[in-house]
Amino acid sequence: MPRPVHAATDGSVAAYRATGFWFDSLVEMGLDDLRPRPALTSDARFDVCLVGGGLTALWTAHSLLALDPTLRIAILEREIAGYGASGRNGGWCSALFPRTAGAIERHDGLDAAVAMRRAMIDTVAEVGAATRREDIDCDFVQGGTVVFARDAVQQRAAAADVAEAAQYGVDRTGLLDELEVAARFGITGIGTSRPTATFDPDCAGVHPGKLVRGLARAVEASGVSIFERTEVLDWAAGRVRFRSLDSGFEGSVMARRVIVALEGFGSQLPRVRRRILPLYSLMIATEPLSDATWNEIGIEHGQTFSDYRHLLIYGQRTADNRFAFGGRGANYHWGSAVDPSFERVDAVFEHLHRTLVELFPMVGAVTVTHRWGGPIGVARDWTATASYNPRTGVGFAGGYVGDGLSTTNLAGRTLADLVLERDTELTRLPWANHRSPLWEPEPFRFIGANLGVLGMQVADLEERATGRASLVAKAVGRLTGH
Secondary structure, eight states, rough: EEEEEEEOOOHHHHHHTTOOOOHHHHHHTTTTTOOOOOOOOOOEEEEEEEEEEEEEEEEEHHHHHHTTTTOEEEEEESTTTTTTTGTTOEEEEEEEEOOHHHHHHHHOOOHHHHHHHHHHHHHHHHHHHHHHHOOOOOOOOOOOOOOOOEEHHHHHHHHHHHHHHHTSSOOOOEEEHHHHHHHHOOOOOOOTTOOEEEEESOOEEOOHHHHHHHHHHHHHHHTEEEOOOOEEEEEEEEEEEEEEEETTOOOEEEEEEEOOOGGGGGGGGGTTTTTTTEEEEEEEEEEEOHHHHHHHHHOTTTTTEEESSSEEEEEOTTTTTTEEEEOOOOOOOGOOOGGGGGGGOHHHHHHHHHHHHOOOGGSSSOOEEEEEEEEEOOOTOOOOOOEEETTTTEEEEEOTTHHHHHHHHHHHHHHHHHHHTTTTTTTTTTBBBBBOOOOOOHHHHHHHHHHHHHHHHHHHHHHHHHHHHHHHHHHTTTTTTT
């Protein structure tokens, strides 16, 4: 019987609080005790079985019940709902899709690129509307995204982004010039450069822990059965094999439809292993800052931010006035391994802290209160999918490359239409039933993935040294989705 290669937690509240600020703050605020729901301890039969208890599964269950309230739906989760990327991310509910519109246009045509972009913009609004309908208070504020261009090279990249966005007729992304950025934000430039920025209104800041845990309670109240501490071992058409982590019971769920929604953690199961590469992204959260400090910084509630460096960073101002700030830089591990020890890389945490202070010097000697991380899921062509095979009854969604907080909602609505065999605008989007190539076997996967991470670090150094667009970034672009 195939088994995941990483160990389960002990199921304690302490273990779940340790996943990061978002879950820890739920306990601190008295909103959720993070105690696991009972595991499944007998064979069972359902109409739909969802593998994984993150936002993809929860939004799929939510959407299926909206279309057919008679469905009997089960969610099997190895730990607790939201334990994976859904509860650890940067809190960006954005209209970003993990592939550029230009790449979609080249592969599927202009109409497909426009449809995908429009669907993502609509999804941001839909997440906000759904949380209001379900009375989920997740600090959803659509403040938009500011991406700073801190030197001449980054400014040319920003201008190119805005020019590309204008081609699709549905984008409201615009440029902020030096004077406007200087008047509104306390961001530093690189060297003697004065920063500019782009602004995209189609993004909301969210507390992802509140969102995923609140959505789990909402679908459970609607009749969905959520079984936690229930490890899926394997699946086939009509059947999911599982094991209860606490009792050791092994059994099967018989279900006509099976949807696999594990994102980066799916790499641990043989049927998914080479479809998804787990790439770690790490985050820090600071102590709360004063309103006066935030006035100097200029980032508003609900506003997210980044810049045009190659080694991605991302941040937001939380509802309680902290920075939640993250970025790439952690290595890929041999064999697509996933392990809690990979979530703590001191060098990356220190880099994030230094970068935050470099961007906004007025934060001073700010204290970092939380450090955490987790694997994001990356498909070989860096294109997410929502797929379903009506012949086998098996579906799959994932490959969000860190842009899943909104994309999971679109995946859930798309999967619901696919499962119920509805021909809709969603099922005609270019990512519906998209199948990415498999990742290369080891050692090629290990070499390529880590060259991609290293290449982005070198590319940033190269651009600072030369003042020109990086040749290294261009060379490794195929490894990093560009």
